[in-house]
Amino acid sequence: MMLSRRTALMAGIGLAAPLAAPRVVRAQPWPGRAIRVTVPYSPGGGTDVFTRVLAEGLHGVLGQSLIIENRIGANGVVGSQAVSRAEPDGYNLAVVTNTHTMNRYAMPSVPFDAVADFTPITLLSRFPMVLAVSGTTGVRDLPGLIAYGKANPGRLSFGSSEAATSYAGNEFARQAGLKMEEIAYRGGAPLMNDVVAGNLPVGWTSILSAGPYFTNERVRILAVTTRDRSALLPDVPSVREAGLPDYEFAGWYGMLGPAGLSPQIAETMNAAIVKAMAIPQYETRFRELGADMKTLGPRDFAAHLRAENSRWNEAAKAGLIKPLQ
Template structure:
């Protein structure tokens, strides 16, 4: 069972932050509940993270902040909904790296990720995990690679969005093995099938997998970043475990419709920062492996442009493929 170490994650956060205050922007915004759309199924990493955050945002904004799940099509259904929503500051999108990547892996999108959304805040970066069912015959990465080489295309791996899919397929390419990708509508169904023994391996965020790891219901075989996660110090990186050159990290960000007024975007970013200063929220998010380095609207815009350039290059080089 993986060791969950929370103290070292928490120690990386600011020790003292300003007391939260109720924030208001132009026109007394917000004057009614604010909705945050999560484009994945309930119970996954994005859903867990956003619900942990929005519980505290209600106190900071002085209005209810409601999470609305709109899953499907690697997050594009919920994204399209927000892109077409009224830009009045009452509908936002919280998404993963698939938000940008989808334009390179899906045959058609009705929106453009950079053009049709207003950046608000980068919420978190986090490592992904290669996880396995406790019923699987292998207990580590070398064992999985050996099993996959002995019986090509007999071992499945669960994925829930474009970025998670890339993580899994990058692993098979670098390890020189053939496995079968099994797409899911969210992380929660992947984890359910891992726990039940219906799926041998899956790719998850630390946020989604933590509770199952701590209870011993699944195994963590490796983390995707070049450094081990402070939350899971006994879990090797994939590079350490025998896949040289493996390096990939996920992220969560909040955006709004393209015409979102800049003062509201700035205030929503401030609300995120203020919420993360609440001890109960900070401890909850750090305890599920979230890196709470928040970026503001301008910084997030630059971050998203860099991510777009990364996937454009990967697409040109044939490292990612469009869905058929």
């Protein structure tokens, strides 16, 4: 049978059959699978414990597991570097401390920019450092420590374990007008062991690291570094309250993603964190860890990181952060 000219032309240009509908690719809602969270510090440490509690709460809010990976090395640099190089898809995040911004001023080189190479998500909590003295010193309070240091110039040393405690001790010595030799330790545990043994007169460490020594008669916690007292040590004054009114310093935990992370993902995770931390059972556990529960979202956390970076730059120029060996 002969085809009409019109039918033949339509068949020749592929119009005889219906056109296929265009394929629509829809973005998968985040999170669609487990999220890996890097902790650049040892298992069982303060950052690790805090992050694991947070992960429990976030599992119920997000409906996805958070896999905690401890990547240890170079004062937190190894783990942070891995996240800085990860895909910015929301499935590779990190929980860091204030050493994240301090490291570039305490180390010969750091293979990333602590501000530009990351996306701020949430400042999770601030926490105090503590000033601990050995019971062998006979010192019972901060004015007594300052008086002892002035009466014995050059005989009073202090221990530090990373950039944050180095700054805490050096800034205290500067404001108190004391000459104190700094002794660097590889961690808070060996530092506190030497304080207990009487081998180190003064040590600076985080309130979580000092926790096991709160009731040890061979150690006295003289002060906390934050502006106000800590709920964990309500009878211990702040440094400023005990005699140095211009002294204030706080450590912090914060969640970051790689640079280029979607603002929507950052905001979604921040909202989930705020919700998880408000769940009564987790709020109680966070407060037991010394958390102040005062979070900052992506925009305010970004401003905080920039301010921290400027502060440590000036501190390093003034010699208040001892270079790590």
